[in-house]
Amino acid sequence: MSDVKVQKAMKQHMGLTASRRISNTAIYIVLTIMSVIWLIPFVCIVLQSFRVESTWQVGYVIPRQWGWDNYVNLAKTDFWRWYTNTFILAILTAALQTIIVLCMSYTLSRFRFKMRKPLMKLMLVLGLFPGMMTMIILYRVLADLGLTQKNSIPGLLLVYVASSGMGYYVSKGFFDTISKSLDEAARVDGANRFKVLVKIILPMSKPIVIYTVLTAFMGPWGDFVFARYISMGTSAGKNVAVGMYDWLSQDQIGKNYTMFCAGGVLVALPVTLLFLFLQRYYVEGVTNGAVKG
Amino acid sequence: MKRYSDLEYLRLSKLQKFLYRLGSFLCSIPVAVWHGIKKLGLAIWGFIKGIGLSVAEVVTTFKYGSKPTRLSYFIMGAGCFAHGQILRGILFLLFEAVFVFYMITTGSYWLSMLPSLGILGPTEEKKLIPELGMSVKTTVYHDNSFKIMLYGVLTIFFIIAFIYTWWVNIRQSKTAEKILASGKKLKSGKDDLRSLVDDSFHKTLLALPMTGIIVFTVMPIVFMMLVAFTNYDGSHNGYSNNLFHWVGLDNFNTMLSWTSNTGAGTQSYAATFGEVLTWTLIWAFFATFTNYFLGMMVAMAINKKGIRFKKGWRTILVMTIAIPQFISLLYVSKMFAKNGLINNFLIDMKWIETALPFFEKASWARVTVILINIWIGIPYLMLTATGILMNIPQDLYESAKIDGASGWQQYSKITLPYMLFVTGPYLLTQFTGNMNNFNVIFLLTGGAPNNPAASNSAGTVGYTDLLITWLFKITTGAESQYYLASVVGIMVFVVVALITLVAYSLLPSIKNEEDFQ
Numbered sequence: 143m144s145d146v147k148v149q150k151a152m153k154q155h156m157g158l159t160a161s162r163r164i165s166n167t168a169i170y171i172v173l174t175i176m177s178v179i180w181l182i183p184f185v186c187i188v189l190q191s192f193r194v195e196s197t198w199q200v201g202y203v204i205p206r207q208w209g210w211d212n213y214v215n216l217a218k219t220d221f222w223r224w225y226t227n228t229f230i231l232a233i234l235t236a237a238l239q240t241i242i243v244l245c246m247s248y249t250l251s252r253f254r255f256k257m258r259k260p261l262m263k264l265m266l267v268l269g270l271f272p273g274m275m276t277m278i279i280l281y282r283v284l285a286d287l288g289l290t291q292k293n294s295i296p297g298l299l300l301v302y303v304a305s306s307g308m309g310y311y312v313s314k315g316f317f318d319t320i321s322k323s324l325d326e327a328a329r330v331d332g333a334n335r336f337k338v339l340v341k342i343i344l345p346m347s348k349p350i351v352i353y354t355v356l357t358a359f360m361g362p363w364g365d366f367v368f369a370r371y372i373s374m375g376t377s378a379g380k381n382v383a384v385g386m387y388d389w390l391s392q393d394q395i396g397k398n399y400t401m402f403c404a405g406g407v408l409v410a411l412p413v414t415l416l417f418l419f420l421q422r423y424y425v426e427g428v429t430n431g432a433v434k435g
Numbered sequence: 436m437k438r439y440s441d442l443e444y445l446r447l448s449k450l451q452k453f454l455y456r457l458g459s460f461l462c463s464i465p466v467a468v469w470h471g472i473k474k475l476g477l478a479i480w481g482f483i484k485g486i487g488l489s490v491a492e493v494v495t496t497f498k499y500g501s502k503p504t505r506l507s508y509f510i511m512g513a514g515c516f517a518h519g520q521i522l523r524g525i526l527f528l529l530f531e532a533v534f535v536f537y538m539i540t541t542g543s544y545w546l547s548m549l550p551s552l553g554i555l556g557p558t559e560e561k562k563l564i565p566e567l568g569m570s571v572k573t574t575v576y577h578d579n580s581f582k583i584m585l586y587g588v589l590t591i592f593f594i595i596a597f598i599y600t601w602w603v604n605i606r607q608s609k610t611a612e613k614i615l616a617s618g619k620k621l622k623s624g625k626d627d628l629r630s631l632v633d634d635s636f637h638k639t640l641l642a643l644p645m646t647g648i649i650v651f652t653v654m655p656i657v658f659m660m661l662v663a664f665t666n667y668d669g670s671h672n673g674y675s676n677n678l679f680h681w682v683g684l685d686n687f688n689t690m691l692s693w694t695s696n697t698g699a700g701t702q703s704y705a706a707t708f709g710e711v712l713t714w715t716l717i718w719a720f721f722a723t724f725t726n727y728f729l730g731m732m733v734a735m736a737i738n739k740k741g742i743r744f745k746k747g748w749r750t751i752l753v754m755t756i757a758i759p760q761f762i763s764l765l766y767v768s769k770m771f772a773k774n775g776l777i778n779n780f781l782i783d784m785k786w787i788e789t790a791l792p793f794f795e796k797a798s799w800a801r802v803t804v805i806l807i808n809i810w811i812g813i814p815y816l817m818l819t820a821t822g823i824l825m826n827i828p829q830d831l832y833e834s835a836k837i838d839g840a841s842g843w844q845q846y847s848k849i850t851l852p853y854m855l856f857v858t859g860p861y862l863l864t865q866f867t868g869n870m871n872n873f874n875v876i877f878l879l880t881g882g883a884p885n886n887p888a889a890s891n892s893a894g895t896v897g898y899t900d901l902l903i904t905w906l907f908k909i910t911t912g913a914e915s916q917y918y919l920a921s922v923v924g925i926m927v928f929v930v931v932a933l934i935t936l937v938a939y940s941l942l943p944s945i946k947n948e949e950d951f952q
Binding site: 180181199245265280 | 757763779
């Protein structure tokens with residue numbers, strides 16, 4: 143706000159271009175400071191992952207002695223096992239969840255049937271319940287199916303995919319923007335609804351498919367609470383988040399802090415690269431979702 | 436409250452205008468709640484009425500219906516067979532057979548045990564082991580309260596599904612007769628199959644997602660709501676130690692009573708609940724609106740004419756979204772920790788002597804959490820706002836400039852109303868989402884610093900604990916008081932639902948207001 147006031151005062155003395163130049167400079171300064179703040183943690187995490195001389199937290203960032211020790215040490219833990227677990231989980235979740243979400247959103251966007259409004263209301267209400275509440279029973283049910291502890295990865299997959307239909311809002315917003323006259327034209331030409339979906343709508347939906355795949359792929363990397371609850375007590379069934387969380391606990395942080403950094407870099411790398419590569423679709427999706435509500 | 440006419444309103448001073456609007460906003464909340472409740476009541480009444488009408492229809496159909504229709508009251512699908520719709524008939528009959536078989540073999544058992552949730556717990560019995568030639572004490576397990584409740588609920592769902600199908604079966608027979616009477620042809624089994632990819636394609640598409648939602652979302656929620664009325668906890672796990680039973684509203688009484696709870700010197704649950712709820716609301720408010728306004732400003736700054744590297748700035752911020760939260764949040768939380776990077780650095784530099792209590796003092800921790808949340812949240816809001824800002828018609832600004840509007844006026848009269856108008860529902864979901872923002876709080880502070888007065892044997896409660904993290908702590912605490920966690924969960928739902936209800940009732944009025952600006 144004060145920037146604006148300064149701007150106003152300046153305007154009376156100088157031409158418009160000069161005042162714009164000053165305000166732009168101010169914006170550049172602010173943006174640069176912001177970029178630094180936003181990047182500092184990531185720079186720190188990368189630098190510290192190469193630190194060899196000590197494994198605990200210190201007051202400087204640039205390592206005094208560089209090396210790959212932390213990365214090498216990862217192989218001595220179950221890290222790669224967790225990593226594979228999460229990777230497989232993420233890929234399967236991305237594939238199956240996308241199918242479910244697209245089925246749901248396409249139907250709710252395109253078809254007008256009696257139960258449509260009640261269904262959407264029901265899902266709105268269900269969304270108001272804290273998901274944490276159902277953790278215990280899901281655990282017990284999965285335990286009965288033998289999908290906990292060692293086998294918790296298929297268990298997690300089942301839970302992620304089964305409840306993913308609730309997150310249809312963004313892609314429904316996208317389908318709403320595709321003109322219905324296309325469907326009708328194809329229907330007049332004798333295509334049934336299934337053909338309309340496969341031949342006409344899907345080829346046009348690349349952005350939203352990519353958005354859905356991307357968000358579904360990113361989910362499992364960060365899921366922590368439920369994954370921890372159902373893999374309790376075993377190492378084989380953990381995902382990276384659960385496994386690495388313990389490294390920063392009170393009694394391990396002195397020993398494993400830099401190893402956490404190294405692991406963090408390895409986890410963040412594929413997700414971040416994929417994300418930056420597909421950023422355009424993500425931005426489109428987020429914007430779409432917010433406008434459509 | 437006195438209502439002003441438009442003319443009177445315009446004559447008020449700025450402060451009076453503000454107070455007037457605030458007053459009318461506060462006054463409209465009870466009205467909104469009342470409207471919401473009324474709507475809900477009407478919906479329930481409509482539902483009951485609908486059921487009543489259906490029952491009446493079923494009765495009259497039985498009195499005056501044809502023979503096949505009346506037969507399908509007992510043998511489902513009879514009507515379909517009589518009218519030549521073999522496929523449908525077989526499906527109906529099959530469903531009935533499965534239902535009857537299930538009810539006779541297991542369903543009736545679960546249902547009969549549901550009121551008691553099990554009678555006989557595990558017992559110690561002497562068993563003769565032939566190889567040893569002596570008897571050994573072993574524990575024998577009998578009823579399983581958890582399973583009884585789970586399958587009991589499932590059975591009730593199944594019964595409801597059966598009644599619905601039974602009703603559909605009767606109606607179909609009736610409508611089939613009508614169609615035949617009017618001289619048209621009925622759909623054959625082939626037609627039915629074909630319509631699954633055509634006219635009723637939506638049923639095909641929804642089958643899988645809805646099954647998933649019902650089994651893994653609806654059922655667990657119903658189940659956990661029931662848990663709030665039992666004494667299910669770590670020492671009553673319903674199988675291997677003690678059975679659990681229905682306790683009515685006892686748990687709600689515990690949660691809402693003002694008498695101090697079991698642990699010595701600790702405050703009552705109601706007081707703790709009040710404290711946690713207050714902080715949850717404060718947190719949600721700040722987390723939502725700091726992000727909203729700052730994110731919007733960043734978006735405007737990046738979008739400003741003449742700023743270069745737009746994509747570069749955006750990408751830097753968006754990086755934080757890409758990196759899994761457990762890494763970024765955990766790492767940042769350790770940076771701010773007592774012996775973390777920042778404190779170590781400041782001490783090494785001799786700028787401070789003792790570590791700053793980022794997460795040790797209540798007020799520090801709360802502010803730190805909100806600040807770090809800004810770091811997390813701005814990129815999302817920046818992206819959202821960028822898209823919306825681009826949609827604002829540019830000629831609005833042009834004409835405003837010609838009229839001599841300053842930058843601030845353009846912002847407050849064009850940009851902000853437009854943003855609020857478009858993002859109203861989004862703000863609401865953000866607010867409720869922040870109330871349940873488990874990850875940020877759990878990974879940053881885990882609820883710390885500890886609130887000694889509120890903590891008891893059931894688990895610790897901290898000053899940055901939200902209701903949702905408290906719920907988690909109760910669940911995973913030493914005593915695993917699931918019933919209490921369930922009560923908290925229901926309370927969270929009530930609070931969130933109330934806020935949503937009020938907001939939805941108020942949103943249209945906000946929109947109208949902006950239309951006329």
